[in-house]
Amino acid sequence: MNNLIKKNIHRRKLSNASFVREKTAKKVLTLNITSLLDVMIILLIFLLMNYSNVPQIHISKNIQLPYSTSNENLVYATRISISKDWILLDGEPIIAVDEVKNRNSKDIPIIMNHLKARAANQKSRGIGEFEGKILLQADREIRFELIKKILYSCGKTEYNNILLTLIQ
Amino acid sequence: MAFKPSEGLSRTSDGQSLNLIPMLNLFLVLIPMLITMVVTVKLTIMQLNLPSPDKTSSAQKQKKSMKEREKRDDLIVVLTNEKNILVLGYPEDISSNNIIRLGKGKNAQSAIRIPRTNKKFSFDMLNRYIVRIRENYPDWTKVRFGSDDDVQYGDIISAMDLCRRNGLSDINIVDLNTVGLKRK
Numbered sequence: 008m009n010n011l012i013k014k015n016i017h018r019r020k021l022s023n024a025s026f027v028r029e030k031t032a033k034k035v036l037t038l039n040i041t042s043l044l045d046v047m048i049i050l051l052i053f054l055l056m057n058y059s060n061v062p063q064i065h066i067s068k069n070i071q072l073p074y075s076t077s078n079e080n081l082v083y084a085t086r087i088s089i090s091k092d093w094i095l096l097d098g099e100p101i102i103a104v105d106e107v108k109n110r111n112s113k114d115i116p117i118i119m120n121h122l123k124a125r126a127a128n129q130k131s132r133g134i135g136e137f138e139g140k141i142l143l144q145a146d147r148e149i150r151f152e153l154i155k156k157i158l159y160s161c162g163k164t165e166y167n168n169i170l171l172t173l174i175q
Numbered sequence: 176m177a178f179k180p181s182e183g184l185s186r187t188s189d190g191q192s193l194n195l196i197p198m199l200n201l202f203l204v205l206i207p208m209l210i211t212m213v214v215t216v217k218l219t220i221m222q223l224n225l226p227s228p229d230k231t232s233s234a235q236k237q238k239k240s241m242k243e244r245e246k247r248d249d250l251i252v253v254l255t256n257e258k259n260i261l262v263l264g265y266p267e268d269i270s271s272n273n274i275i276r277l278g279k280g281k282n283a284q285s286a287i288r289i290p291r292t293n294k295k296f297s298f299d300m301l302n303r304y305i306v307r308i309r310e311n312y313p314d315w316t317k318v319r320f321g322s323d324d325d326v327q328y329g330d331i332i333s334a335m336d337l338c339r340r341n342g343l344s345d346i347n348i349v350d351l352n353t354v355g356l357k358r359k
Contacts (some may be wrong), residue, residue: 029273030300037192038299039205040195040196041195043199043201044198044202047199047202047203047206048182048202050206051202051205051206051209051239054206054209054210054212055200055209057213058209058212064218066218072218073328073332074332074336075219075221075332075339076330076336076340077217077219077220077221077336077339078337079219079220079221079222080219080220081218081219081220083279086346104348114192123237123268142220143327146328147327147328147329147332148327148328149327149328150324150325150328151254151322151323151324151325151326151327151331152324153224154326154328155324155348155350158223158225158348161225162225163191165223167336168222168224168225169222169224169225170217170220170221171220171222171223171224171225172218172220173218173219173220173221173332174216174217174218174249175217175218175219
Protein backbone atom coordinates (compact mmCIF):
# COMPACT_ATOMS: atom_id res chain seq x y z
CA MET A 8 0.00 0.00 0.00
CA ASN A 9 2.77 2.42 0.99
CA ASN A 10 4.58 1.59 -2.19
CA LEU A 11 1.52 2.41 -4.24
CA ILE A 12 1.13 5.80 -2.52
CA LYS A 13 4.80 6.60 -3.07
CA LYS A 14 4.50 5.70 -6.75
CA ASN A 15 1.48 7.99 -7.15
CA ILE A 16 3.27 10.88 -5.47
CA HIS A 17 6.31 10.34 -7.66
CA ARG A 18 4.12 10.24 -10.81
CA ARG A 19 2.39 13.48 -9.78
CA LYS A 20 5.74 15.15 -9.18
CA LEU A 21 6.89 14.05 -12.63
CA SER A 22 3.75 15.33 -14.32
CA ASN A 23 4.15 18.67 -12.53
CA ALA A 24 7.73 18.89 -13.71
CA SER A 25 6.80 18.24 -17.36
CA PHE A 26 4.03 20.85 -17.06
CA VAL A 27 6.55 23.40 -15.86
CA ARG A 28 8.94 22.43 -18.68
CA GLU A 29 6.18 22.85 -21.27
CA LYS A 30 5.31 26.25 -19.87
CA THR A 31 8.91 27.46 -20.10
CA ALA A 32 9.26 25.98 -23.62
CA LYS A 33 6.22 27.98 -24.88
CA LYS A 34 7.80 31.18 -23.70
CA VAL A 35 10.91 30.66 -25.88
CA LEU A 36 8.99 29.72 -29.10
CA THR A 37 9.42 32.38 -31.80
CA LEU A 38 7.98 32.91 -35.28
CA ASN A 39 10.01 31.18 -37.98
CA ILE A 40 10.83 34.01 -40.38
CA THR A 41 13.52 32.21 -42.38
CA SER A 42 11.19 31.33 -45.25
CA LEU A 43 9.89 34.91 -45.35
CA LEU A 44 13.45 36.14 -45.49
CA ASP A 45 14.21 33.77 -48.39
CA VAL A 46 11.29 35.20 -50.37
CA MET A 47 12.48 38.72 -49.64
CA ILE A 48 16.03 37.98 -50.75
CA ILE A 49 14.75 36.63 -54.08
CA LEU A 50 12.48 39.65 -54.48
CA LEU A 51 15.31 42.02 -53.65
CA ILE A 52 17.64 40.43 -56.21
CA PHE A 53 14.90 40.57 -58.86
CA LEU A 54 14.17 44.24 -58.15
CA LEU A 55 17.84 45.18 -58.13
CA MET A 56 18.29 43.51 -61.52
CA ASN A 57 15.37 45.48 -62.94
CA TYR A 58 16.55 48.74 -61.46
CA SER A 59 18.05 51.05 -64.02
CA ASN A 60 19.59 54.46 -63.70
CA VAL A 61 17.85 55.76 -66.83
CA PRO A 62 16.13 59.06 -66.04
CA GLN A 63 12.44 58.77 -65.37
CA ILE A 64 10.26 61.36 -67.00
CA HIS A 65 6.67 62.04 -66.17
CA ILE A 66 4.36 61.54 -69.13
CA SER A 67 0.85 62.93 -68.90
CA LYS A 68 -1.99 60.39 -69.03
CA ASN A 69 -3.48 62.36 -71.91
CA ILE A 70 -0.48 61.61 -74.12
CA GLN A 71 -0.27 58.23 -75.81
CA LEU A 72 3.23 58.02 -77.18
CA PRO A 73 3.94 56.09 -80.39
CA TYR A 74 5.88 52.83 -80.29
CA SER A 75 9.40 52.30 -81.59
CA THR A 76 12.04 49.59 -81.67
CA SER A 77 14.80 52.09 -80.90
CA ASN A 78 16.78 51.32 -77.75
CA GLU A 79 18.50 54.62 -77.07
CA ASN A 80 18.39 55.76 -73.49
CA LEU A 81 16.38 58.75 -72.41
CA VAL A 82 18.23 61.93 -71.50
CA TYR A 83 17.24 65.04 -69.58
CA ALA A 84 16.39 68.02 -71.75
CA THR A 85 13.79 70.73 -72.10
CA ARG A 86 10.47 68.95 -72.55
CA ILE A 87 7.74 69.90 -74.98
CA SER A 88 4.62 67.81 -74.53
CA ILE A 89 1.74 67.89 -76.99
CA SER A 90 -1.51 66.39 -75.82
CA LYS A 91 -4.76 66.58 -77.78
CA ASP A 92 -5.69 69.78 -75.94
CA TRP A 93 -2.57 71.54 -74.72
CA ILE A 94 1.06 72.23 -75.51
CA LEU A 95 3.19 72.09 -72.39
CA LEU A 96 6.73 73.22 -71.77
CA ASP A 97 8.37 71.25 -68.97
CA GLY A 98 4.91 70.30 -67.71
CA GLU A 99 3.59 73.85 -67.70
CA PRO A 100 0.66 74.56 -70.07
CA ILE A 101 1.68 77.20 -72.60
CA ILE A 102 -0.99 77.33 -75.28
CA ALA A 103 -4.13 75.43 -76.27
CA VAL A 104 -3.90 73.25 -79.37
CA ASP A 105 -7.06 74.79 -80.84
CA GLU A 106 -5.51 78.25 -80.59
CA VAL A 107 -2.48 77.09 -82.60
CA LYS A 108 -4.71 75.41 -85.20
CA ASN A 109 -6.64 78.61 -85.79
CA ARG A 110 -3.46 80.61 -86.38
CA ASN A 111 -2.15 80.65 -89.90
CA SER A 112 1.56 81.06 -89.16
CA LYS A 113 4.40 78.57 -89.58
CA ASP A 114 5.64 78.96 -86.02
CA ILE A 115 4.22 79.46 -82.53
CA PRO A 116 5.50 82.81 -81.14
CA ILE A 117 4.71 82.12 -77.48
CA ILE A 118 6.73 78.89 -77.54
CA MET A 119 9.56 80.64 -79.35
CA ASN A 120 9.64 83.34 -76.65
CA HIS A 121 9.80 80.76 -73.88
CA LEU A 122 12.54 78.79 -75.67
CA LYS A 123 14.58 81.91 -76.37
CA ALA A 124 14.41 82.84 -72.68
CA ARG A 125 15.48 79.35 -71.68
CA ALA A 126 18.34 79.29 -74.18
CA ALA A 127 19.58 82.69 -72.95
CA ASN A 128 19.32 81.51 -69.36
CA GLN A 129 21.23 78.30 -70.05
CA LYS A 130 23.93 80.17 -71.95
CA SER A 131 24.32 82.83 -69.25
CA ARG A 132 24.71 80.20 -66.55
CA GLY A 133 27.52 78.71 -68.62
CA ILE A 134 27.11 75.18 -67.28
CA GLY A 135 28.60 73.14 -70.09
CA GLU A 136 27.96 73.71 -73.75
CA PHE A 137 24.49 74.63 -74.94
CA GLU A 138 23.33 71.58 -76.89
CA GLY A 139 19.90 72.78 -77.95
CA LYS A 140 18.18 69.55 -76.97
CA ILE A 141 14.41 69.24 -76.90
CA LEU A 142 12.58 66.18 -75.70
CA LEU A 143 9.40 66.09 -77.75
CA GLN A 144 6.52 64.05 -76.37
CA ALA A 145 3.53 64.01 -78.65
CA ASP A 146 0.35 62.00 -78.78
CA ARG A 147 0.35 59.50 -81.65
CA GLU A 148 -2.87 60.97 -83.07
CA ILE A 149 -1.61 64.54 -83.33
CA ARG A 150 -1.64 65.95 -86.87
CA PHE A 151 1.72 66.55 -88.49
CA GLU A 152 0.82 70.20 -89.09
CA LEU A 153 1.14 70.89 -85.37
CA ILE A 154 4.38 68.93 -85.04
CA LYS A 155 5.79 70.89 -87.97
CA LYS A 156 4.97 74.18 -86.27
CA ILE A 157 6.66 73.04 -83.05
CA LEU A 158 9.75 71.83 -84.93
CA TYR A 159 9.90 75.09 -86.85
CA SER A 160 9.68 77.10 -83.62
CA CYS A 161 12.43 74.97 -82.05
CA GLY A 162 14.67 75.25 -85.10
CA LYS A 163 14.38 79.03 -85.11
CA THR A 164 15.40 79.29 -81.44
CA GLU A 165 18.62 77.24 -81.70
CA TYR A 166 16.99 74.08 -80.39
CA ASN A 167 18.00 71.94 -83.35
CA ASN A 168 18.57 68.69 -81.55
CA ILE A 169 15.13 67.13 -81.35
CA LEU A 170 14.70 63.92 -79.40
CA LEU A 171 11.38 62.24 -80.03
CA THR A 172 10.19 60.41 -76.93
CA LEU A 173 8.69 57.01 -77.74
CA ILE A 174 7.60 53.84 -76.01
CA GLN A 175 9.88 50.89 -76.51
CA MET B 176 5.28 -0.45 -37.29
CA ALA B 177 4.83 2.80 -35.46
CA PHE B 178 7.59 5.37 -35.57
CA LYS B 179 8.68 7.28 -32.60
CA PRO B 180 8.28 11.07 -32.99
CA SER B 181 11.55 12.83 -33.61
CA GLU B 182 13.25 14.05 -30.51
CA GLY B 183 14.26 17.21 -32.28
CA LEU B 184 10.63 18.30 -32.46
CA SER B 185 10.30 18.57 -28.73
CA ARG B 186 13.63 20.31 -28.45
CA THR B 187 13.10 24.00 -27.87
CA SER B 188 15.20 26.97 -28.93
CA ASP B 189 17.83 27.82 -26.44
CA GLY B 190 18.39 31.38 -27.71
CA GLN B 191 21.38 30.49 -29.90
CA SER B 192 19.69 31.16 -33.31
CA LEU B 193 20.51 34.20 -35.44
CA ASN B 194 18.31 37.22 -34.87
CA LEU B 195 16.89 37.95 -38.33
CA ILE B 196 14.44 40.65 -37.35
CA PRO B 197 16.72 43.68 -38.09
CA MET B 198 17.43 42.20 -41.52
CA LEU B 199 13.73 41.73 -42.08
CA ASN B 200 13.13 45.35 -41.15
CA LEU B 201 15.75 46.49 -43.63
CA PHE B 202 14.15 44.42 -46.38
CA LEU B 203 10.74 45.80 -45.57
CA VAL B 204 12.11 49.28 -46.24
CA LEU B 205 14.20 48.35 -49.29
CA ILE B 206 11.59 46.35 -51.18
CA PRO B 207 8.81 48.98 -51.31
CA MET B 208 11.45 51.56 -52.27
CA LEU B 209 12.65 49.44 -55.19
CA ILE B 210 9.11 48.57 -56.26
CA THR B 211 8.35 52.26 -56.70
CA MET B 212 11.46 52.59 -58.89
CA VAL B 213 10.66 49.65 -61.16
CA VAL B 214 10.21 50.78 -64.75
CA THR B 215 6.95 49.45 -66.12
CA VAL B 216 7.00 51.37 -69.42
CA LYS B 217 10.41 51.83 -70.94
CA LEU B 218 10.84 55.03 -72.87
CA THR B 219 13.27 55.55 -75.67
CA ILE B 220 14.24 58.35 -78.03
CA MET B 221 14.75 58.90 -81.73
CA GLN B 222 16.97 61.75 -82.77
CA LEU B 223 16.15 64.35 -85.42
CA ASN B 224 18.74 66.90 -86.42
CA LEU B 225 17.02 69.99 -87.66
CA PRO B 226 19.04 72.24 -89.95
CA SER B 227 20.44 75.28 -88.15
CA PRO B 228 18.55 78.48 -88.87
CA ASP B 229 19.90 80.57 -91.73
CA LYS B 230 18.69 83.78 -93.24
CA THR B 231 18.35 82.66 -96.86
CA SER B 232 15.05 83.15 -98.59
CA SER B 233 12.73 80.24 -99.28
CA ALA B 234 13.48 80.41 -103.06
CA GLN B 235 17.21 80.20 -102.35
CA LYS B 236 16.55 77.35 -99.95
CA GLN B 237 14.62 75.49 -102.63
CA LYS B 238 17.46 75.98 -105.15
CA LYS B 239 20.01 74.81 -102.60
CA SER B 240 17.89 71.83 -101.67
CA MET B 241 17.39 70.84 -105.31
CA LYS B 242 21.16 71.08 -105.88
CA GLU B 243 21.77 68.92 -102.85
CA ARG B 244 19.25 66.45 -104.15
CA GLU B 245 21.21 66.11 -107.39
CA LYS B 246 23.93 64.42 -105.37
CA ARG B 247 21.35 61.64 -104.88
CA ASP B 248 22.62 60.24 -101.65
CA ASP B 249 19.49 60.44 -99.58
CA LEU B 250 15.94 59.32 -99.77
CA ILE B 251 12.87 61.39 -99.21
CA VAL B 252 9.83 59.60 -97.91
CA VAL B 253 6.56 61.48 -98.14
CA LEU B 254 3.36 60.41 -96.44
CA THR B 255 0.24 61.79 -98.04
CA ASN B 256 -3.25 62.53 -96.74
CA GLU B 257 -4.58 59.76 -99.02
CA LYS B 258 -2.42 57.24 -97.09
CA ASN B 259 -0.05 56.77 -100.01
CA ILE B 260 3.71 56.80 -99.57
CA LEU B 261 6.02 58.48 -102.06
CA VAL B 262 9.71 57.63 -102.17
CA LEU B 263 11.85 60.23 -103.92
CA GLY B 264 15.55 60.16 -104.62
CA TYR B 265 15.61 56.39 -104.99
CA PRO B 266 18.47 54.85 -107.01
CA GLU B 267 17.69 54.53 -110.70
CA ASP B 268 18.40 50.81 -110.81
CA ILE B 269 15.57 50.08 -108.39
CA SER B 270 12.83 49.17 -110.81
CA SER B 271 9.22 49.39 -109.80
CA ASN B 272 5.81 49.25 -111.42
CA ASN B 273 4.68 52.12 -109.25
CA ILE B 274 6.91 54.88 -110.58
CA ILE B 275 5.14 58.17 -111.19
CA ARG B 276 6.30 61.61 -112.36
CA LEU B 277 5.84 64.55 -110.03
CA GLY B 278 6.00 68.19 -111.05
CA LYS B 279 6.52 69.74 -114.46
CA GLY B 280 9.42 70.94 -116.59
CA LYS B 281 12.81 71.28 -114.90
CA ASN B 282 11.48 70.41 -111.49
CA ALA B 283 9.87 67.18 -112.61
CA GLN B 284 11.06 64.18 -110.67
CA SER B 285 10.10 60.56 -110.50
CA ALA B 286 8.94 58.84 -107.34
CA ILE B 287 7.89 55.41 -106.24
CA ARG B 288 4.26 55.53 -105.21
CA ILE B 289 3.26 52.96 -102.60
CA PRO B 290 -0.54 52.81 -102.57
CA ARG B 291 -2.52 52.31 -99.38
CA THR B 292 -3.83 48.91 -98.37
CA ASN B 293 -7.04 48.57 -96.34
CA LYS B 294 -7.16 52.35 -95.93
CA LYS B 295 -3.81 52.28 -94.14
CA PHE B 296 -0.25 53.12 -95.09
CA SER B 297 1.45 50.11 -96.65
CA PHE B 298 4.54 50.03 -94.46
CA ASP B 299 5.31 46.44 -95.49
CA MET B 300 5.84 47.49 -99.09
CA LEU B 301 7.92 50.49 -97.98
CA ASN B 302 10.02 48.07 -95.94
CA ARG B 303 10.64 45.92 -99.03
CA TYR B 304 11.85 48.94 -101.03
CA ILE B 305 14.09 50.15 -98.21
CA VAL B 306 15.62 46.69 -97.81
CA ARG B 307 16.33 46.56 -101.57
CA ILE B 308 17.89 50.02 -101.56
CA ARG B 309 20.04 49.20 -98.54
CA GLU B 310 21.21 45.94 -100.12
CA ASN B 311 22.37 47.76 -103.25
CA TYR B 312 23.59 50.92 -101.49
CA PRO B 313 24.80 50.08 -97.98
CA ASP B 314 26.47 53.52 -97.69
CA TRP B 315 23.15 55.32 -97.75
CA THR B 316 22.19 56.34 -94.26
CA LYS B 317 20.25 59.55 -94.82
CA VAL B 318 16.51 59.74 -95.05
CA ARG B 319 14.27 62.75 -94.90
CA PHE B 320 10.61 62.71 -94.10
CA GLY B 321 7.92 64.95 -95.39
CA SER B 322 4.23 64.72 -94.81
CA ASP B 323 0.92 66.29 -95.54
CA ASP B 324 -0.66 68.20 -92.70
CA ASP B 325 -3.37 65.69 -91.81
CA VAL B 326 -1.09 62.68 -91.39
CA GLN B 327 -0.90 61.42 -87.83
CA TYR B 328 2.36 61.66 -85.90
CA GLY B 329 2.18 57.93 -85.04
CA ASP B 330 2.24 56.99 -88.74
CA ILE B 331 5.31 59.15 -89.36
CA ILE B 332 7.08 57.54 -86.41
CA SER B 333 6.23 54.07 -87.80
CA ALA B 334 7.84 55.00 -91.13
CA MET B 335 10.86 56.54 -89.39
CA ASP B 336 11.28 53.48 -87.20
CA LEU B 337 11.14 51.22 -90.22
CA CYS B 338 13.93 53.18 -91.94
CA ARG B 339 16.02 53.30 -88.76
CA ARG B 340 15.68 49.52 -88.37
CA ASN B 341 17.00 49.06 -91.89
CA GLY B 342 20.07 51.20 -91.29
CA LEU B 343 18.86 54.61 -92.47
CA SER B 344 19.71 56.17 -89.14
CA ASP B 345 20.32 59.78 -90.19
CA ILE B 346 16.70 60.91 -90.01
CA ASN B 347 15.49 64.38 -90.71
CA ILE B 348 12.36 66.29 -91.54
CA VAL B 349 11.93 68.13 -94.81
CA ASP B 350 9.53 70.82 -95.85
CA LEU B 351 7.79 69.63 -99.01
CA ASN B 352 8.04 73.11 -100.57
CA THR B 353 11.83 73.05 -100.43
CA VAL B 354 12.02 69.86 -102.49
CA GLY B 355 9.59 71.13 -105.09
CA LEU B 356 6.63 69.14 -103.81
CA LYS B 357 3.95 71.71 -103.22
CA ARG B 358 0.90 69.94 -101.97
CA LYS B 359 -2.50 71.15 -100.81
